[in-house]
Amino acid sequence: xxxxxxxxxxxxxxxxxxxxxxxxxxxxxxxxxxxxxxxxxxxxxxxxxxxxxxxxxxxxxxxxxxxxxxxxxxxxxxxxxxxxxxxxxxxxxxxxxxxxxxxxxxxxxxxxxxxxxxxxxxxxxxxxxxxxxxxxxxxxxxxxxxxxxxxxxxxxxxxxxxxxxxxxxxxxxxxxxxxxxxxxxxxxxxxxxxxxxxxxxxxxxxxxxxxxxxxxxxxxxxx
Amino acid sequence: xxxxxxxxxxxxxxxxxxxxxxxxxxxxxxxxxxxxxxxxxxxxxxxxxxxxxxxxxxxxxxxxxxxxxxxxxxxxxxxxxxxxxxxxxxxxxxxxxxxxxxxxxxxxxxxxxxxxxxxxxxxxxxxxxxxxxxxxxxxxxxxxxxxxxxxxxxxxxxxxxxxxxxxxxxxxxxxxxxxxxxxxxxxxxxxxxxxxxxxxxxxxxxxxxxxxxxxxxxxxxxx
Numbered sequence: 001x002x003x004x005x006x007x008x009x010x011x012x013x014x015x016x017x018x019x020x021x022x023x024x025x026x027x028x029x030x031x032x033x034x035x036x037x038x039x040x041x042x043x044x045x046x047x048x049x050x051x052x053x054x055x056x057x058x059x060x061x062x063x064x065x066x067x068x069x070x071x072x073x074x075x076x077x078x079x080x081x082x083x084x085x086x087x088x089x090x091x092x093x094x095x096x097x098x099x100x101x102x103x104x105x106x107x108x109x110x111x112x113x114x115x116x117x118x119x120x121x122x123x124x125x126x127x128x129x130x131x132x133x134x135x136x137x138x139x140x141x142x143x144x145x146x147x148x149x150x151x152x153x154x155x156x157x158x159x160x161x162x163x164x165x166x167x168x169x170x171x172x173x174x175x176x177x178x179x180x181x182x183x184x185x186x187x188x189x190x191x192x193x194x195x196x197x198x199x200x201x202x203x204x205x206x207x208x209x210x211x212x213x214x215x216x217x218x219x220x221x222x223x
Numbered sequence: 224x225x226x227x228x229x230x231x232x233x234x235x236x237x238x239x240x241x242x243x244x245x246x247x248x249x250x251x252x253x254x255x256x257x258x259x260x261x262x263x264x265x266x267x268x269x270x271x272x273x274x275x276x277x278x279x280x281x282x283x284x285x286x287x288x289x290x291x292x293x294x295x296x297x298x299x300x301x302x303x304x305x306x307x308x309x310x311x312x313x314x315x316x317x318x319x320x321x322x323x324x325x326x327x328x329x330x331x332x333x334x335x336x337x338x339x340x341x342x343x344x345x346x347x348x349x350x351x352x353x354x355x356x357x358x359x360x361x362x363x364x365x366x367x368x369x370x371x372x373x374x375x376x377x378x379x380x381x382x383x384x385x386x387x388x389x390x391x392x393x394x395x396x397x398x399x400x401x402x403x404x405x406x407x408x409x410x411x412x413x414x415x416x417x418x419x420x421x422x423x424x425x426x427x428x429x430x431x432x433x434x435x436x437x438x439x440x441x442x443x444x445x446x
Contacts, residue, residue: 015336017441036365036366041231048377048380049329049374049377050373051329062317063325064321064324064325064328064329065328067320067323067325068325070309070320071311071317071320074309074310074311074316075311087297088294088296093297094285094294097290097293097294098285098286098287098290100286100290101285101289101290101324101327102287104327105271105289105331106274106286108328108332113335113339116336120362123314128354128425131351131355132354132358135343139343142259143259144402147272150272151272153271154271157271175441201255
């Protein structure tokens with residue numbers, strides 16, 4: 001028995017989508033965001049970190065999107081339709097495994113930090129704004145701009161040679177990467193002349209029937 | 224042919240250590256940190272993101288510590304001494320896979336954000352300090368304190384019932400978690416009455432001969 005706790009506009013959309021790709025039966029509870037950065041109480045009651053997604057498997061909570069994806073793949077994708085078999089000599093597996101980790105370990109943290117600084121500046125009273133803007137500019141030039149640009153260039157150039165992140169076929173890692181790319185694109189749209197491959201991939205990805213189904217059940221991501 | 228590019232006092236210590244645990248031959252190049260947040264030029268020349276670790280396998284650069292670990296396990300740990308076989312019904316595999324992702328996706332980002340705000344306050348001229356301290360206090364109370372505390376409580380309570388992160392045996396995921404725990408402990412030492420299991424684990428972990436060997440080759444981590 002699978003019961004997914006989904007938080008609106010969050011990474012847990014990935015799991016709604018993957019469950020739809022797998023065609024599995026599951027119960028879905030959608031939780032609402034509150035105004036703070038913190039998890040709503042309804043989620044902390046389910047699991048100590050209070051972070052979505054939480055997948056309850058026979059009543060036992062499982063956390064961390066990539067881990068839940070690995071679990072669902074190992075348990076239900078036994079014919080390797082949506083993920084490659086572990087094989088250190090197979091470029092498809094190497095790609096899959098690399099991007100699976102890259103999404104949250106390298107790509108997301110600077111985007112999160114950028115979002116935090118945007119909020120700080122936005123919420124600063126007018127007499128403090130010159131100072132917070134100054135700090136923001138400093139962190140953008142010393143760290144964020146270059147790190148974020150390198151990470152999206154890496155994706156773009158990978159998709160120059162590969163139709164999907166793992167290689168020639170769609171796989172679960174495209175879902176893992178989707179949240180990262182969609183979040184960045186929503187906040188600051190990619191220039192089509194610079195990111196044609198990434199935009200094409202995004203379009204192909206969001207044309208999948210299981211994506212549409214996930215939007216129906218979990219709501220469209222709004223950043 | 225394995226050639227590891229290691230950056231002093233960084234996550235790449237994990238790979239030095241894992242290579243020592245595996246008893247593999249490898250070439251080691253240690254790069255020096257510069258004053259900024261950004262990667263030194265010697266690393267950006269090796270790989271587009273310029274982030275350590277970079278493991279060159281027959282001249283081809285591989286990035287992302289967890290991915291490199293997965294690669295080394297798949298390629299060289301074929302008897303499953305240092306990682307469990309993928310099995311969605313095995314609690315050891317579930318633990319291993321969960322903590323492998325948790326380390327960088329959930330535990331590290333708030334620690335990184337805390338470090339950035341500490342630096343901002345530290346570097347603020349005296350007339351700006353009250354403002355930057357005020358922002359720091361706000362982000363600590365609204366987000367960091369609770370998120371970081373939950374994440375370390377989760378580790379502590381897991382180690383109450385498990386000798387190591389995967390379960391009863393040491394595995395590569397303990398190395399993945401080491402950097403996170405050691406970094407947090409170095410900056411703000413754990414209270415032994417609250418974090419006895421975590422401190423015992425850290426002590427057991429750092430008593431391993433391969434850890435000592437890694438310190439000899441890669442230098443002791445200093446935060």
